[in-house]
Every structure is written in C-alpha cells, then in structure tokens.
Amino acid sequence: MKIAVASGKGGTGKTTLSLALAEAITGGCTLLDCDVEEPNCHLFVAGEPWRQLPVEVTVPEFTNDGCDGCGRCVRACRFQALARLGKRVLVFPEMCHSCGGCVLACPHKVLREVPFGIGKLEFRHGRGFELISGVMDVGHAMAPPLIRQLKEHIPPEGLVIMDAPPGTACSMVMTVRNNDFVILVTEPTPFGLHDLKLAVETLREIDLPCGVVINRADDGVALIRDYCQEAGLPVLLEIPYRRDIAEGYSRGGGLLAVCPDLRESFRTLLNTQIPAILQAEGRL
Secondary structure: OEEEEEOOOOOOOHHHHHHHHHHHOOOOOEEEEOOOOOOOHHHHOOOOOOEEEEEEEEEEEEOOOOOOOOOHHHHHOOOOOEEEEOOEEEEOHHHOOOOOHHHHHOOOOOEEEEEEEEEEEEEEEOOOOEEEEEEEOOOOOOHHHHHHHHHOOOOOOOOEEEEOOOOOOHHHHHHHOOOOEEEEEEOOOHHHHHHHHHHHHHHHHOOOOEEEEEEEEOHHHHHHHHHHHHHOOOEEEEEEOOHHHHHHHHOOOOHHHHOHHHHHHHHHHHHHHHHHHHHHOOOO
C-alpha cells in the first residue's frame, strides 16, 4: 500500500507524522521524502547515506553553427526555455520540461538533447524503515522530474509512506498521484482550515481518498472537526498540543520518543482505519 502524507501549508507536521508512522509499523516500510526542495526526514536518521544516485533530465543543446535563427524551436516551447535574440537562440535549462518538442521542431537538426543534473537521491537505513530522500540542487526549481525519479524506487511490495511537499502545487500532485490513500495533516487554526480546504479540493479533483490528522490539537479543534463532518472527511487521529513533544522533536527524538503511547494509535490508523475507509469506498 502507498500512503502519502500531505497538507495545504508548511509547518503542520507532515514530516513528524511521516516519521512516526514509519517507525510505528511492524515489519518495516519504505519512507520517501518527496519534499525535494527542503528534505528533512534525514535529520532524524543517524548516519550518512549508504547510497547516492545523481538525478538528470534532458535539455536542448546546439550541435553546431547551422542555426539560422528561424525561431521554430522557440515557438514550439510552451515553457519559455528558449529565447531568440536576433539570429541567436538562448537556452535556459532550468526552465526546460524535457519534452523534446524543440528538437523535433528544428528544421536544420542542429538541436540535440543532453543530460542536465538537477539533484540526487540519498538512501539511508532508518529506525526500522528504509529512507529515500530526493535532494534538489540549489538554484533549480523543477521539482516534479526529481519526484518522478524518486518514485521509481518504490519497492513492488510492502508499505510505502511518502512525505509530500507543502501546498497544492504540481510537486504535491506528483507526489500523491497513484497513491492508495492520502493523510492530510492540519492544525486547528483559521490558516490551517483554509489550506486544508484547498488540499481537499485538489485531492477530490484527482479522485484520491483522504483522511485528516489534526496536529497540535487544542481548544480550537472544533474548527477542524466541524469542517470535516460537513465535508464527509474522517478524522483519523488528533495529536495533542504539548510542550514536551516540541522539545523532544527539537532534540531530534521524534514523536514516538516522547509519546510512545501513540505507537498503537498509528498502527491502528495504518492497519485498520485506512483499510476500512478504502473498503467502504470500494477501493480495496
């Protein structure tokens, strides 16, 4: 089963929950850190990566001086990765989506596709799970190709948990796509509710089942509960707003190090609650 942990905004506790779920499950699992612009699951896993793989995409390059500046390649590019200045054509590889359209459009065949590095994958042994992190190189902004290659390393069997990027942009959609279930982490604040609604709308648009975990639950938790009831969303778990959790997390201990009593709740969430929701919706 593949489960993504997402939210409409940053700082709600996606990484906290993802790590706790990965540690709680019996028999191990694979955790993918898909927040490739700022991955931080590895901060809670001791040791250096035992394996690193470069991640490359293809970008256009001129093979010779046969370009006459006709501009067909520029017009073919929908992403403004090419620009014509007089009879010169400039290539902006950071904006390229590697579709190859410009190469096909060139009548003189002076364009070719060459590798262009955008980041790397790091493999680590976690506390009872395997961690694979996507790390984007500084200065790059194209997260989806890196996430796509990260997901190619999903094992064929077993539980996979994906720590998604914040928000509802294309990188989040790339992460949750083809997952069996999405856990939306939120907080009981007006901002948390607003961004939760955006995330729910996004997931319903692409027909993905989801449930809600309320992090830092306090006296304002009714705000989220009421919305979930109106929207027909199951509230899977409420994590209390406690100072010792924040202190333990700041020391790199993780949620279960401070609240070991939550381990069984996480196991129930994974082994009972989510399968029951999928079965009720006819997806299992």
